[in-house]
Amino acid sequence: MATTDAVDARPIRIGEVARDAGVSVRAVRYYEQEGLLTPRRSPSGQRLYPRDAVVLVRFFQQMYAAGLTSRRIAELLPCWDIGHTNAEQRAMLRAERARIRAKLDDLQAALDRLDEIIEVTDTHP
Amino acid sequence: MATTDAVDARPIRIGEVARDAGVSVRAVRYYEQEGLLTPRRSPSGQRLYPRDAVVLVRFFQQMYAAGLTSRRIAELLPCWDIGHTNAEQRAMLRAERARIRAKLDDLQAALDRLDEIIEVTDTHP
């Protein structure tokens, strides 16, 4: 009980967030502009993030990869907080899930098509 | 053997291609600009497509949905023709397959994350 006396010790700066999350500094600033992050500021104006901002940024990347927009991610962020979710948000969650599911099927179909072509080009070089 | 005397009878115009393939006329012109289609021309300059252009356009859509660019699709078009494929093209086929496979895994992971959140928000409304 010596290094964990305060709740939120040792905030990190934007460079560390970016490096640990595997994105660019510009991207992290962009997430703030889109309302996904609201870091504290040092007296000189530098952004200060809690350590788990890294986890959050990775989550954003995952959602972006799934085709969600910044706006959607921002709208669904309260769901990340237990108890802060209404009917509309739960409906959006399900809608996005359905979108991803459909996209998965499309990708699988495209993969099958490519496999067909690959097989033909391999047996008929 | 009365309606199929010629090899490639009754070409269709761009509107029919677009409607049957479920895309816009603009999209079909764009595919031509990108080298994916090379329709014949009527004396007055209108584009004339063989009927199976519809199948081709659907295939383009599928590849676009899988994240391929017009350029990549154009480069891989010869593979569609049996016997017109070299080593480089077969390598590209495999590379794209790997990309799609990775994307599939990413999407599946995102879907799982969303399902987690959905479950939590459902049990803690």
Add this chain to the structure above:
DNA sequence: CTAAAACCTGACGTTGACGTCAGAGGCAAG
């Protein structure tokens, strides 16, 4: 023959998630 519908060629606009550059400060090390 005429009016509607379809087609043509440019060419500029859109969208989203950043990249990139400019110019100016901030911070630990030597």
Add this chain to the structure above:
DNA sequence: CTTGCCTCTGACGTCAACGTCAGGTTTTAG
């Protein structure tokens, strides 16, 4: 104190697959 890296705020650039509009020709239905 200065060197070098990190950070700041704008603000313009990018890329891809089209959308959209303008202004004109062609085909088709009646």
